[in-house]
Amino acid sequence: MLLELLLFTALLVGLYFLLHSTVLRLPRCKSSAKLHGKTAIVTGANTGIGKTTAKDLARRGARVILACRDKRRGEAAVQEIIQETGNNQVIFLQLDLASLKSVRSFVENVLRTESRLDLLINNAGLMNDGKTQEGFGMIFGVNHLGHFLLTVLLLDRLKASGPSRVVTVASRGYEYGKIDFNCLTTHRDFALGDNDYQLFLKYCHSKLCNVLFTYELAKRLQDSNVTCYSLHPGAIKTEIGRYAGFWWRLLMTPVTFLFFTDVESGAQTTLHCALEQGIEHLSGHYFTHCAPLLNVMPKARDDAAAKKLWELSERRCSGQEAVGAQREFLWSVLKQSLVSDDTNSTFIH
Numbered sequence: 001m002l003l004e005l006l007l008f009t010a011l012l013v014g015l016y017f018l019l020h021s022t023v024l025r026l027p028r029c030k031s032s033a034k035l036h037g038k039t040a041i042v043t044g045a046n047t048g049i050g051k052t053t054a055k056d057l058a059r060r061g062a063r064v065i066l067a068c069r070d071k072r073r074g075e076a077a078v079q080e081i082i083q084e085t086g087n088n089q090v091i092f093l094q095l096d097l098a099s100l101k102s103v104r105s106f107v108e109n110v111l112r113t114e115s116r117l118d119l120l121i122n123n124a125g126l127m128n129d130g131k132t133q134e135g136f137g138m139i140f141g142v143n144h145l146g147h148f149l150l151t152v153l154l155l156d157r158l159k160a161s162g163p164s165r166v167v168t169v170a171s172r173g174y175e176y177g178k179i180d181f182n183c184l185t186t187h188r189d190f191a192l193g194d195n196d197y198q199l200f201l202k203y204c205h206s207k208l209c210n211v212l213f214t215y216e217l218a219k220r221l222q223d224s225n226v227t228c229y230s231l232h233p234g235a236i237k238t239e240i241g242r243y244a245g246f247w248w249r250l251l252m253t254p255v256t257f258l259f260f261t262d263v264e265s266g267a268q269t270t271l272h273c274a275l276e277q278g279i280e281h282l283s284g285h286y287f288t289h290c291a292p293l294l295n296v297m298p299k300a301r302d303d304a305a306a307k308k309l310w311e312l313s314e315r316r317c318s319g320q321e322a323v324g325a326q327r328e329f330l331w332s333v334l335k336q337s338l339v340s341d342d343t344n345s346t347f348i349h
């Protein structure tokens with residue numbers, strides 16, 4: 001009996017290692033780019049995929065800004081990265097994506113203190129219930145809207161530093177996503193309800209937003225030297241499920257243990273999109289396994305939905321339900337108040 005038990009355990013362990021060294025193994029980013037003199041922002045860089053990404057960029061010599069909501073966790077990550085990479089150009093700047101006010105003051109800080117910006121990595125993400133400071137559903141507000149405003153407000157600095165890139169960490173979960181524009185208009189959220197399954201669906205909707213946002217952004221940046229990419233990092237062991245309910249965790253813990261892979265692997269597609277030369281013509285595309293996925297679902301290439309999402313996000317960020325010229329005026333006021341010393345400031349059309 002003991003021998004059978006031992007054999008069975010050995011078989012399971014063998015299977016585990018076989019799976020992880022074959023089908024679950026993720027490719028590495030092959031770029032050997034050095035980043036001395038370049039500046040990168042990574043949102044949600046105090047843990048998980050974001051911290052590993054920031055560490056890699058620091059190792060390549062970049063000045064890296066860890067944009068995190070929690071000062072203690074952010075500063076601990078800064079210390080760890082400096083210690084491990086020997087690069088002391090790593091700093092923490094407070095950014096709570098659940099507050100558009102915080103996004104604006106973060107951008108103000110960056111524009112005041114940083115003369116250039118080469119990489120913006122929109123990495124932070126969550127699957128929690130609750131509302132943002134402005135009353136948006138938490139998942140919509142953090143995963144999409146906060147990053148939308150952050151990106152738009154930093155575009156002039158990205159353009160001035162070009163060639164530069166915006167990389168947005170989406171998820172394969174976008175395949176289950178759909179955007180209910182009526183609900184977003186009436187309830188400032190993707191849907192009603194907050195049980196674990198509904199939160200998972202909202203997460204998928206937000207990841208579709210990440211993909212569509214990147215698709216639309218690429219069109220608006222066509223004549224500039226800024227390119228953008230969205231991606232699926234793989235199924236990665238991180239803290240993302242830490243606020244999930246008991247049943248969700250009960251279900252996901254063994255699945256995560258058996259089938260999810262390490263954060264080092266999880267950062268590779270982000271790094272590929274940020275660093276690989278020669279992918280500029282793929283701006284707006286969705287990547288996975290360090291390669292573009294050319295046969296994405298039609299909803300990831302829905303021109304009308306992407307435009308509608310952009311316009312809704314603009315209205316939501318300006319706090320007004322304005323149209324046409326009125327909306328552009330509101331944006332110009334919003335941007336002028338922020339970058340009053342930047343004479344080249346123009347909003348993208």
Ligand SMILES: NC(=O)c1ccc[n+]([C@@H]2O[C@H](COP(=O)([O-])OP(=O)(O)OC[C@H]3O[C@@H](n4cnc5c(N)ncnc54)[C@H](OP(=O)(O)O)[C@@H]3O)[C@@H](O)[C@H]2O)c1
Pocket residue numbers: 043044045046047048049050067068069070073095096097098099123124125126142169170171172232233234235236237238239240241
């Ligand atoms: N793990 C996976 O299998 C997987 C799969 C597909 C896609 N992704 C995507 O990968 C990205 C990174 O996730 P992860 O797996 O590394 O998760 P994680 O370990 O939970 O890290 C998420 C990061 O986002 C930050 N964050 C959350 N809310 C924020 C807010 N309001 N303002 C600023 N930062 C905030 C977190 O900060 P705190 O520590 O303060 O909470 C944390 O640093 C996410 O976009 C996620 O959707 C992950």
